[in-house]
Amino acid sequence: MLGEEIFLLCDEIETGSWIYSRLGDGHFDRLRAGILGDKRKQNDRCAEDNFEHRKSSLNDRHSFTARQKMSIGYFPTRPISIFSPCGDSCGHSCLTSFPCVDMPAIMLILSNEEIESFLTIDKCIGALEKAYKSWDEGKAINRPRTDLVMPSSTEAGVYAFKSMEAGLYDPPIVAMRINSDIIRWQQQGGRVIKTKVPAAPGNKYVGLVMLFSTATGEPLAMFPDGVVQRMRVASSSxxxxxxxxxxxxxxxxxxxxxxxxxxxxxxxxxxxxxxxxxxxxxxxxxxxxxxxxxxxxxxxxxxxxxxxxxxxxxxxxxxxxxxxxxxxxxxxxxxxxxxxxxxxxxxxxxxxxxxxxxxxxxxxQHAPENYIAGFGDEGIESHDAIDIIRKGPAQARESKVxxxxxxxxxxxxxxxxxxxxxxxxxxxxxxxxxxxxIGLQFAAVGAAVLSEAKSKGAGHEIPTDWFLETVHP
Incomplete structure (x- = not known):
């Protein structure tokens, strides 16, 4: 299979399954190879004619060899068949299937800015409605939020690590959302205001969503939670x-x-x-x-x-x-x-x-369980850790919420x-x-983010193998 040439017309490739190729300049170039709905019947003679036709006109086309694609062979690969529409060259409605090549598994990294550019409220509402129905049918699972709280070593206030997870049958993913925050509470105009301090480098916050495949266990995507966070709350409302x-x-x-x-x-x-x-x-x-x-x-x-x-x-x-x-x-x-x-x-x-x-x-679920340093090893239900901290360790557990x-x-x-x-x-x-x-919101909207990102060619790919191991965990 190595050395066999694969020809793709960039302007004829339809949205569909994803392939990744390594070009001579050493950069990944994303290509989309799709199957047109009305061109699923393949004719051997037509395919052969079309292949020869494409080989004869390469002036404006990208030609890669499988060897070029495999020059990044340090990573696990998976076989992918590449399809290209036949076009009018032979007068038949068909697809040409080129030789199957091995492609590296990749993980998608996205930014808030990229997500904001393509994620719509309508997409979010639709994804959430489907997820809530799946949850009700027993085809989704949600693990409630928990907060781990301890004194901050650098700021007045506390450090809080928040996590929540959920899994969907369709699409087959699990999402994990985490926040790593420095938090302060203060009186303002007769009200108690909770403030997250942007204490990370560059005066930034830390919140992440990771998506995993329930078919293979592999990580699929990772991105900041900011845009998804605001969209999932508003879309549920x-x-x-x-x-x-x-x-x-x-x-x-x-x-x-x-x-x-x-x-x-x-x-x-x-x-x-x-x-x-x-x-x-x-x-x-x-x-x-x-x-x-x-x-x-x-x-x-x-x-x-x-x-x-x-x-x-x-x-x-x-x-x-x-x-x-x-x-x-x-x-x-x-x-x-x-x-x-x-x-x-x-x-x-x-x-x-x-x-x-x-x-x-x-x-x-009334409130997250808070695990607070100095307050014992069991979680304490409260909407906000300040309500527990104010009572002190001696009274926090005595008075149940x-x-x-x-x-x-x-x-x-x-x-x-x-x-x-x-x-x-x-x-x-x-x-x-x-x-x-709840984590279900991040699973639903996160899956929509991944789907939209793939269809629009957004994000940055990194090898999945960076996150895999041969050692039994």
Whole structure:
């Protein structure tokens, strides 16, 4: 097989299975070889004619030898058949199958910027809806989030390592999401604000998603979690709004002008015909900058307002997207026909939640288990480690965290599968309580990221073998 030539017309290659070749300059060049749906019948005579035709016209074509492809033979390889459409050279509808060659297994590395360039809200919503249904059918598994917390050696605050995982049958992947954070809590305007400190080199944060194949066990991709994080939260909120918000909802109130606000606004516009968006956040410069940015991304009129109360005026949907650990949504704002969503439970508070007619929560897992240095070796349930740390080691375990009154409400997967009713009428007040993030979201959206990246030729390849071993683990 070595030395046999393979001819590919770059402008005729369709999206499909991926092949990788090593050119003379030593760089990987991604090529896509696909099978056209209506050209699956192969005719031997036609294939032979087409092959000879292609050999005779190589002026504008790339010609590689299998030896060139195998010059990177340090890595495990897998056989891949290369197909190219026959075209009009022989007058038949067929495919030419070229000799099977061995290609190196690769792992895809992506950046936030690359993901943001191709990942859409619609793709995320579709991937999540499918995943929630699979979970309900027993065709997906989710492992709840856990947090490991210890004193930070370099910053005031704590070090926190957060992880969550999930697996899907279709596509056959497992996703692991981790965060390695320096965290501070501070009082601000009578509220407790949780802040992640960008303490990594270059004043950056650390959050990663890794995808693994459940067919071979090999790693498939790795990328920062930032864009996926904001998209999966907003897409889950939008998916819930599809079932809970009024069909004629036209005015959206956004509280906050940060990372999550920037994804929730277009997400809500994706599931309802939003005509006006009222944006409030405490810092005028921030909300005005946010409005200018968002006005370029949605068809709705986006305008800044000077108070939260003004943002609520005529609002059909309220999205609280702040980093506050105390209430920001007043119970007085709950009125007939309204739909509420949040990114943190404390943003709403018990009083507001109790006034809701129909409540759906993300998961029946109340809170992550926190493993805190100096507090014993068993996990302690809490939404935020500061609640445990304030009590001190002696009292933290004595006073168990009470499960909130809303914990028995239907989950989002119940809503998606129809086991829980959506909005019953136009007068109901509804709410999606985004009480905790789950690994299933990262598996679903991560799989969509991998699929889109492959179809668009995004990312950087590295040999999978760098992450494999011959030693029995």
């Amino acid at each position: 939008a998916l819930a709004a599809r079932y809970l918000a009024r069909e004629d909802a036209g005015t959206l109130a956004i509280l906050g002008s940060g990372w999550q606000a920037g994804s929730h606004l277009p997400a809500m516009c994706a599931v309802r015909n939003i005509k006006q968006v009222n944006v409030y956040s405490p810092t005028q410069a921030n909300r005005e900058t946010f409005v200018k940015e968002m006005a370029q991304k949605v068809a709705a009129e986006v305008r800044p307002v000077d108070s939260a109360e003004e943002a609520m005026r005529d609002a059909d949907i309220i999205a609280s997207t702040t980093n506050s650990l105390t209430q920001v949504v007043s119970p007085e704002w709950v009125r007939p026909g309204i739909h509420l969503t949040c990114v943190r439970v404390p943003e709403l508070g018990d009083e507001t939640i109790r006034k809701i007619d129909r409540l759906v929560i993300h998961s029946h 009470e499960h909130p009154f809303w914990l028995e409400s239907p989950e989002l997967r119940d809503l998606v599968t129809g086991r829980a009713q959506g909005r019953a009428d136009a007068h109901e007040s509804t709410c999606f309580l985004n009480n905790i993030g």
